[in-house]
Amino acid sequence: MYSKGLVPLGWATAVTLTAAMALVFFYAPLDADQGFVQKIFYVHVPMAIVALGGFIAGGVFAIRHLRSGDRSWDMRSYVAIHVSIILGCGVLVTGAIWAKASWGHWWVWDEPVLVSFLVVFLLYCVYYPLRFSIEDPDRQARYSSVFAITAGAFVPLNFIAVRLAEAYTHPRVLSQTGGSLPGDMRLTFLVALAGMALLFVTLWKLELTAKHASMQLKRLRNRARVAA
Amino acid sequence: MIGAARAILRKDVQIELRTKESVPAMTLFTLTVYVLFHFGLDRDTLAGALASGVLWVTLLLAAVIGVSRLFAAEREQGGVDGLLLAPVDRTALFVAKAAALFLFLCAVELVAVPAFTLLLLGPGLGAAFPELLAILALGNLGIAALGALVAAIAAETRARELIVPLLLLPLLVPLLIACAQATEPLLRQDGGPEDLARWLGLLTLYDVVFVLLSVAVFDFLLED
Numbered sequence: 001m002y003s004k005g006l007v008p009l010g011w012a013t014a015v016t017l018t019a020a021m022a023l024v025f026f027y028a029p030l031d032a033d034q035g036f037v038q039k040i041f042y043v044h045v046p047m048a049i050v051a052l053g054g055f056i057a058g059g060v061f062a063i064r065h066l067r068s069g070d071r072s073w074d075m076r077s078y079v080a081i082h083v084s085i086i087l088g089c090g091v092l093v094t095g096a097i098w099a100k101a102s103w104g105h106w107w108v109w110d111e112p113v114l115v116s117f118l119v120v121f122l123l124y125c126v127y128y129p130l131r132f133s134i135e136d137p138d139r140q141a142r143y144s145s146v147f148a149i150t151a152g153a154f155v156p157l158n159f160i161a162v163r164l165a166e167a168y169t170h171p172r173v174l175s176q177t178g179g180s181l182p183g184d185m186r187l188t189f190l191v192a193l194a195g196m197a198l199l200f201v202t203l204w205k206l207e208l209t210a211k212h213a214s215m216q217l218k219r220l221r222n223r224a225r226v227a228a
Numbered sequence: 229m230i231g232a233a234r235a236i237l238r239k240d241v242q243i244e245l246r247t248k249e250s251v252p253a254m255t256l257f258t259l260t261v262y263v264l265f266h267f268g269l270d271r272d273t274l275a276g277a278l279a280s281g282v283l284w285v286t287l288l289l290a291a292v293i294g295v296s297r298l299f300a301a302e303r304e305q306g307g308v309d310g311l312l313l314a315p316v317d318r319t320a321l322f323v324a325k326a327a328a329l330f331l332f333l334c335a336v337e338l339v340a341v342p343a344f345t346l347l348l349l350g351p352g353l354g355a356a357f358p359e360l361l362a363i364l365a366l367g368n369l370g371i372a373a374l375g376a377l378v379a380a381i382a383a384e385t386r387a388r389e390l391i392v393p394l395l396l397l398p399l400l401v402p403l404l405i406a407c408a409q410a411t412e413p414l415l416r417q418d419g420g421p422e423d424l425a426r427w428l429g430l431l432t433l434y435d436v437v438f439v440l441l442s443v444a445v446f447d448f449l450l451e452d
Contacts, residue, residue, distance in 0.1 A: 066445070066448050119398055120398075123399060130382075130395065134386075143449065147381065149441070150377065150438075153438075154399055157402050161406060161430060164426065
């Protein structure tokens with residue numbers, strides 16, 4: 001049910017990510033100030049954007065779950081948050097490496113985007129203890145959805161608050177005026193972003209398929225046991 | 229709905245007045261945290277950013293205690309089932325719980341803020357008082373809305389005591405930023421309000437978003 005189109009999607013992901021890496025190393029020019037280190041940007045920023053998008057998607061799926069009462073939407077919301085948390089670990093690690101290389105410290109508090117991301121990440125980590133400390137499956141789904149919606153609304157508010165509070169140092173990549181990226185860097189960035197988004201969707205579908213299959217297996221085993 | 233909410237609120241306030249459980253505990257806790265900060269920071273008096281940070285972190289930590297006790301009576305004696313059987317809007321329970329938490333926080337601050345100026349604050353608080361009251365009121369409103377929601381979520385989990393602080397404190401980070409930044413210039417040596425409109429605006433936005441959101445999703449926590 002969830003596995004439809006998974007194989008072509010996997011291939012598309014592999015091709016796009018390979019193309020993105022090729023562009024990063026052979027096409028995009030070296031950054032004038034930061035040199036080679038700046039290339040981590042093509043991993044870090046798409047990953048962060050996709051992870052935040054995944055958190056928001058988790059909230060949207062949760063709204064659909066509460067509206068329709070269909071628990072498969074809760075499963076979609078759960079898996080979207082789960083994959084986003086995994087990407088979030090990558091964002092924090094690559095962000096710290098980039099900060100060390102370009103500012104000399106592993107962690108910089110006056111960088112609003114990284115700090116906001118940490119707060120959001122800490123909040124979403126509570127999703128697991130919350131979800132798995134409720135036994136009744138119906139209630140588990142509802143409470144998780146309430147969490148996903150609240151946290152989804154929190155994401156933009158938190159970014160506004162932290163940005164207001166901190167000095168403005170982070171380079172803005174995509175803004176209304178077209179950002180500060182030259183054309184060839186921009187193309188590389190957009191391909192990397194597309195690759196990361198495809199990777200997210202592939203992982204999401206794969207995990208949903210695996211969860212669905214293991215639930216079905218459990219159901220069949222129970223039926224076999226009852227029959228025996 | 230207003231009638232039902234008022235009845236639940238009256239019940240909660242009455243329970244609190246008779247058992248004296250949450251508010252005295254929260255107040256005592258704030259005093260203890262001041263002592264901890266005095267020794268932890270090794271300072272006799274605080275001013276500016278340090279003072280407003282200590283004040284707000286203490287108030288948020290005290291709020292955690294209030295939030296984890298908010299549904300104690302309902303949980304232990306099955307009050308929610310009674311409410312679900314009664315023909316009243318479920319939002320009434322949320323409104324009443326948030327209002328109760330708001331009143332508890334005001335009562336705590338009635339002691340905690342003067343105690344703070346007495347024990348730790350270097351510069352006096354005289355001129356900045358009305359501004360501080362506005363910040364406290366808006367801050368309490370946000371804590372009350374989110375606190376009631378988080379308390380209801382955590383009430384049904386096994387690891388209740390863990391979930392409340394872990395869930396509430398990150399959600400309160402924007403509120404802490406706005407409150408602490410707005411309070412900071414008021415507590416400086418020659419302080420006066422500064423950038424107050426911006427931070428009160430952010431606080432209002434935060435309050436509006438989470439009050440509306442909590443009212444919208446609260447019903448789903450009681451559906452059984």
